[in-house]
Amino acid sequence: MSTAVACELTIPEAPSEELRRRAWEAREALGDQLIVLGHHYQKDEVIEFADVTGDSFKLAKLGAEAEAELVLFLGVYFMAESADVLARPGQTVVLPDLSAGCHLAECADIYTVRDAWEQISGALPGKRIIPLTYMNSDAVLKAFCGENGGAVCTSGNARTVFEWALAEGDAIFFFPDEHLGRNIACDMGFEDASLPVWNPRLAELGGARRELLADAPVILWKGFCNVHTNFTAEQVKRHREDHPGVRVIVHPECPRPTVLAADESGSTEYIIRRCNELPAGSTISIGTDLNLVYRLRDAHPAKTIFPMLDTICPCVTMNRIDLPKLTGCLEALESGGLPNVVSVDEEVAEWARVALDRMLALG
Ligand code: SF4
Incomplete structure (x- = not known):
């Protein structure tokens, strides 16, 4: 695999049964060189190719633990980034569609988070604020938390991570999911009314009242999953x-x-x-x-x-990963090509690992 070269993804056009046959042929030819990770929200037509299924963090860890040099992620961009952050040296992560983003992750970017951080630090002198990011966020935001004494959390361990953060500091700055943050904080016994919401579209303190910020246990970010x-x-x-x-x-x-x-x-x-x-x-x-x-x-x-509601679409971006793109990816990998590689800058990856390690240390 050391001779593999980056290539464009060619998406084949053929009836589904033919694509399925071709995809399985390529998958079998790749054997143990490849592990296919499938997120629970992926469609049936691709999930049947997954060697393991799971949530984003579990999959990223399993990818890193695998012997395979190639990691194909059936999921969205931040998941493939996390897999690359945790990957062993020599592993390459590919995503069948690089435009498969996540609406929730895209609610926060490093520029508005940094701006908010500076404003919050200025408004609360002497207070130790711990930045926490949800797994569903860009690698650069995970790195931001790593660099600033914070951590990552998943929906499964968010309460444990929140408790750790409040033992470490005076308050939490949590992004990008307002709802998850509120659910965890309220389950911990905090009043909903004590939780300011930082709206990055509002210039002055994100629209939060200064006196509410001063006593807030958790500052929430105005972001949400559109599913x-x-x-x-x-x-x-x-x-x-x-x-x-x-x-x-x-x-x-x-x-x-x-x-x-x-x-x-x-x-x-x-x-x-x-x-x-x-x-x-x-x-x-x-x-x-x-x-x-x-x-x-x-x-x-x-x-x-x-x-609960069958009139909504499944997650649109998750569904960008389909059988034609998966077939194109597998065939390119089999021919020694590397299509749609997801590669996180090494310095960003190092700090993101710090934030992930802090989460892992909590068990
Ligand atoms: S279901 Fe929501 S959180 Fe999950 S990938 Fe889609 S938009 Fe993102």
């Missing part, structure tokens, strides 16, 4: 009326009223586990991406599993 923000408390109420006995489980990227109205909330891995644990005959309504919900429905025929 999870669609689930509402009203829908939960309707589901309970239409399906007596239904168990409603939502992702913590949903707004606070939705989480409060639901029976449970948790990460994708949590949702999958609960669908396994709940007894046969259960009726379960799930507020997360449709691709995952429909796979869970098919995997549990003895339970009634359905999406």
Whole structure:
């Protein structure tokens, strides 16, 4: 693989069955040189090629632990970046569509976060603010947290990381997901009204009141996932009326009223586990991406599993990864080419690893 060279991705046009056959041929020819990582929200037509499925952090770690020199990520850009940050020397990460971004991650960029950080530091002299970023963020924001005494968190460990940060400092500056930050802070017992929201579009202190900032345990960033923000408390109420006995489980990227109205909330891995644990005959309504919900429905025929809202699109950017692009990638890799390489600047990667390591140290 040392002779592999960067190349353009050619997307083949052919009927699906032919693409599927070609993709499997290329996959088999690549053997152990390649590991394919598949995020839970990916479509069926590509997830069947995944060697492992999981959430973004679990996949990035598994990629780094694999012997393979090539890591093909079926997911979105920040996930492939995280895989590259954690990759062993000599591993190369590719993403079948470099335009597969994440709306939530794109709600925060390094320029507006730095500006906010300077304003917050100026407004709160003497206070130690700990910057925390959600896994769903650019590598450069993870690096920012690493450089400034902060860490990364996932939806599964956010509470542990928040508790660590409040033991380390006086307050948390959390980006980019307002809803996740509010859900965690409120679950920890903080009043919703004590949590200022920093809007990067507003020049003066992000629209936050100075006196609220001064006593805030957590400063939230005005960002959201455009899938999870669609689930509402009203829908939960309707589901309970239409399906007596239904168990409603939502992702913590949903707004606070939705989480409060639901029976449970948790990460994708949590949702999958609960669908396994709940007894046969259960009726379960799930507020997360449709691709995952429909796979869970098919995997549990003895339970009634359905999406909380079936009129929304699955995550649009996740769905940019499709069979033609995957086939093009696999065929290029088999021929010794390296299409769509995701490579994080080494200094950024080093600081991002510091932030990730702080999270990992918390167990
Ligand atoms: S579901 Fe939301 S958080 Fe996940 S990739 Fe799509 S936009 Fe980003």
